[in-house]
Amino acid sequence: MIKTLLAQVKEFKKASFLTPVFMILEVVVETLIPLVMADMIDHGVEAGNISYLYQRGAIMALLAVAGLVTGILGGKYGAYASSGFARNLRKAMYTNIQTYSFSNIDKFSTASLITRLTTDVTNLQNAYQMILRMCTRAPASLICAMAMAFMINARIASIYLIAVIFLGCFLVFIMRKATKYFREVFEKYDDLNASVQENINAVRVVKAYVREDYETTKFQKACNKVYEMFVRAEKLVVMNMPVMQFTVYACILGISWLGAKMIVGGSLTTGELMSLLTYCMNILMSLMMLSMVFVMVTMSAASAERVSEVINEKADLADPQNPVMEVADGSIVFDHVDFSYKKDSKEPVLKDINLSIHAGETIGIIGGTGSAKSSLVNLISRLYDVSSGSVKVGGVDVRKYHMDSLRNQVAVVLQKNVLFSGTILENLRWGDKDASEEECRRVCQLACADDFIEKMPDKYHTYIEQGGTNVSGGQKQRLCIARALLKKPKVLILDDSTSAVDTATDARIRKAFAEEIPDTTKLIIAQRISSIQSADRIIVMDEGRISGFGTHEELMKNNAIYQEVYNSQIKGGGDFDENKGGEQA
Structure with a gap:
């Protein structure tokens, strides 16, 4: 001491x-x-x-x-x-x-x-x-x-x-x-x-x-x-x-x-x-x-x-000797992954996860509260290390990358959106400190944030209060998405990041992603099936395991949990936690 x-x-x-x-x-x-x-x-x-x-x-x-x-x-x-x-x-x-x-x-x-x-x-x-x-x-x-x-x-x-x-x-x-x-x-x-x-x-x-x-x-x-x-x-x-x-x-x-x-x-x-x-x-x-x-x-x-x-206190995560500095593409592979937040935990949070996601795919992730959706995506950018197995991005184990290089190519819009005190431009440039105002406008258009920014008195120079208290929840989410897009990532993770956005705006954001960043792998965690229905494939999480993985049509045929949630939401008002294991609609 x-x-x-x-x-x-x-x-x-x-x-x-x-x-x-x-x-x-x-x-x-x-x-x-x-x-x-x-x-x-x-x-x-x-x-x-x-x-x-x-x-x-x-x-x-x-x-x-x-x-x-x-x-x-x-x-x-x-x-x-x-x-x-x-x-x-x-x-x-x-x-x-x-x-x-x-x-x-x-x-x-x-x-x-x-x-x-x-x-x-x-x-x-x-x-x-x-x-x-x-x-x-x-x-x-x-x-x-x-x-x-x-x-x-x-x-x-x-x-x-x-x-x-x-x-x-x-x-x-x-x-x-x-x-x-x-x-x-x-x-x-x-x-x-x-x-x-x-x-x-x-x-x-x-x-x-x-x-x-x-x-x-x-x-x-x-x-x-x-x-x-x-x-x-x-x-x-x-x-x-x-x-x-x-x-x-x-x-x-x-x-x-x-x-x-x-x-x-x-x-x-x-x-x-x-x-x-x-x-x-x-x-x-x-x-x-x-x-x-x-x-x-x-x-x-x-x-x-x-x-x-x-x-x-020493960081649990550290860069390896001779780290890999470049991420080749946005492909993601989970190979027999188990994960626990604490080493002495008796029961792992994620159990025997096996996934193979191609570069450029749009993957939806749905599951009840506590099903470990966020834990799954946190492993991709190496916010935590796996307990066993391996996670690969671009064909390389994430533990072999230089962490800065990996995280610059894996952009995460977290479930809890955070904005810092400063102008909108200053907040956006957290994604790229050297970005021009034109580049910032471009990503805001993709995130459907330019609509409300242009209506503000100072537009992109409008001051954001600490914690983003002078913008709505939906506006905050869109600014955070735009900030992530400014990194030009190979993998984009949206952790329930459009929950405060109306359905029409959500659809516009997904359409913009599909048209403008087709080579970026997109993982979208959502509670609404409508937000991920058009995804290339959908992961259904249940108590730390993968219950189903496939297209919307495939899951509708062979996954009972997905069917229940879909039917309840089409009927109106249901969500995953209320209907999982509940009465069939």
Whole structure:
């Protein structure tokens, strides 16, 4: 974990080195000031030597300026190093997330990743700055002050030693107890962020069902859990200050009482006593700084683990050595394919799938909810790897391709359509960043999206709100289809991507595909038989298996499930899930 985090210091190593150097210099200067002050009192004030006072006063002023400069430089480099460290952590996490396969992403919730990129990294940033500055300054100040105190009077300095041992044991006790609570706190933050995210994403549903009070109550519960965990942790941490103050005042009383007796006895001077009191404050303030570092490190320990998890997570899918860079054609072959989302699953999602699809064919896929239609097509672009068997595109196993090359030739319009904030053109150019406006218009005509775009005030320069909230479901689907077509793919997969489109527009899209991109293999997942009836062949999925594969006419003759759905839909109003295994129409 530590190695993972320190690897992100990178170009900020110099600043990370200079920060403790300047902090140590500041400590050395601060340690010298009490010595000069003691000399000033013993040989200047008590002797009445004004010139000596001026001389030592000038030295103290120079030391103070030197302490100020080194302190400022230490703070500057510390802030620079910690901010850069946090930037690199966020970059490393975000970059690694982009390499994740779907199975990797399934391990982390969206809310958890957001918490790790924000709250957890901020905790580490603060902890890193504290370690560079306070974790260097406090021990250095403690050691220097203790050495000077023993040099002046070992008997009185032993009081410091007792105080240091007592406080050290107490801090270890607090740290061990509080760490557990802080680790739980950040897990509760995930729940809090999840509640906010879910509520904002579904705000229209919340308002439609008048559930604002329910959502508010749910959020308050999440807030209360975070509050309760913080209270438990802080109850332990706040004990630090009163114990620290008790120790400071006890030391001052002990030094004053013992020092006064020694001054009367002639074994200690007034200046030396004042220096010892100053070093007392230095030592105990150093312990207080260390306690603050311990608290921050305690809080950030859980954050460090969570951030390291994201950085160290290795993508389940990787490019092979000497990958194939070109996809020859759009032919697809499934050879005895089994697939499970988890390796330890007892029952596979897809079972013994055998398919052979020719380049340029239009293949319809129909099946009930949970029949693994989407799982089937996800294997083609290698969003997941098969558990056994093989999937071939263009005659080559998809695992032998460079993933970017494969996915550039296998365009997928997913069941959940996503548009990004930006203009229509910017969204379309996700398919091809160098596409001209004319090319964008062309694919929009194929996807029947140009009709509504031309009616918009700014046409192709119309701004799309985040998530595409200012366009309808059908319009969003057509824009996503156009975006996929811009890739000029050899395989086009439409995962129930025309469900929000009216029947007439759906027919126009299918006709345009047949006429304009005949060489592209098209796989269309649909619930309406009318959407796939004219396909070259149709796959009927049932509980992870292929129940039937053939033309519409062939399935009408020999596939009972297909017959039931067709008859119910011709009759009007039926869908696959309602009629599968139901009463024959």
